[in-house]
Amino acid sequence: MSTPSRTDIHDRRHIEQLVNSFYGEVRQDALLGPIFNGVIGDRWPEHLEKMYRFWATVLINESSYTGTPLRPHLPLPIGGTHFERWLHLFHQTVDRHFEGPVAELAKRNAARMATMFQERITLHRTHPQNFIQ
Ligand code: HEM
Ligand code: HEM
Structure with a gap:
């Protein structure tokens, strides 16, 4: 369901709403949930904080994320089907809450x-x- 009047992604509050809502969906997803929960376990608060910084860096110029986005994904048992589902959930979450140029970005x-x-x-x-191990 879409919110009656959607705004664009402008500030930290929007980033946190996007990330919380997206990983809420991911954790319940039959395909992706077990992979995320298996790796992250009881570290969800830290993972969410990191993902706020990642998206705030990419979308609202916060420059708070420094890290190696690729590395933790290399050993995961994931392929095309997983990425399709991930993207579907992400796009759906963005569209449910936001609209505008930053949402498209x-x-x-x-x-x-x-x-x-x-x-x-x-x-x-x-x-x-x-790859260096
Ligand atoms: C052809 C596509 C891309 C390539 C080859 C690439 C490559 C890299 C590499 C080599 C790093 C250094 C850390 C690491 O090894 O993981 C990095 C960091 C990063 N990338 Fe990318 N990237 C690409 C696309 C993107 C996209 C689409 C985004 C945004 C969603 C993005 C966001 C970032 C951020 C935020 C960092 C961390 C910057 C920092 O540590 O200061 N990258 N990328
Ligand atoms: C099926 C697809 C994906 C799966 C299963 C997945 C899973 C994970 C997991 C389990 C972690 C946590 C690793 C740890 O803390 O031990 C992680 C970290 C991360 N993921 Fe993904 N991911 C997927 C796709 C993506 C995509 C498409 C993006 C970017 C738009 C992304 C961005 C990140 C970033 C930035 C981190 C934090 C890396 C760091 O600095 O430690 N992931 N992912």
């Missing part, structure tokens, strides 16, 4: 990141010698 950046991760995961599987 969020969806586009998520899709780019997903493509990049998939390419690098494939490379990691086929050419592990190219």
